Amino acid sequence: MKKTIASFFSLVGILFGSFVFFVVFFLTAKSLLPVLPDMTLFRQIEFDVLAGNYSIPFFDVIFFAIGLLVFCIGVVSLVRVTEYNSSAINTVTRKSHALLTDHFYAEARHPMSGALMVLEIGLFISVRTLYALICIAIIVLIQTLSCFLEEKFVLEKEFGADYIEYKKKVRSVFFSLPLRIIAVTVLGIVLAGLYLMSPQR
8 A cells, every 4th residue: 555655656746747847848949949930830720819818829738738648648658667677677787687578568679768759759749840840750760770779789689589589579669559549649630730830821
């Protein structure tokens, strides 16, 4: 019971800290964007909503909410995978006792990288601009290359035929099914935003 309560408060603390970081990132990014050429998604159908005496762009609110939700899902996923990895690591050698193929690793070969990608997507998508999408693309490319090199030169050498067989069995590199659904949904929203980014004629 005590362990459950401690885990709950630990998660609440992590989410609160993540929320603060998210808001600071969002406000900082938004303050820097005006100095750059306007590449705002959904710019063609932009309209404002009234909140008391303030007028707020509707899609800013939507993207902030979507970004925050996706970001928090990524944070929780990262924490869970990290905790699982810690339980499987030898405290002396700091390496896994064996090849991890169950739990998170039964659905994706690099679930930690996948969680990081989801977290980053949520973070950057919140600012609703093409510049953020370019940042996401660069980060995902670097992480994909890193995981490919790790598999080729570290994991396949360390675990040999077992890892090659594991790769055949688990095709997904980064995402479990729920995270794949989230990624595809966000991609669809982004594509719609790109289509409606050009100014009205």
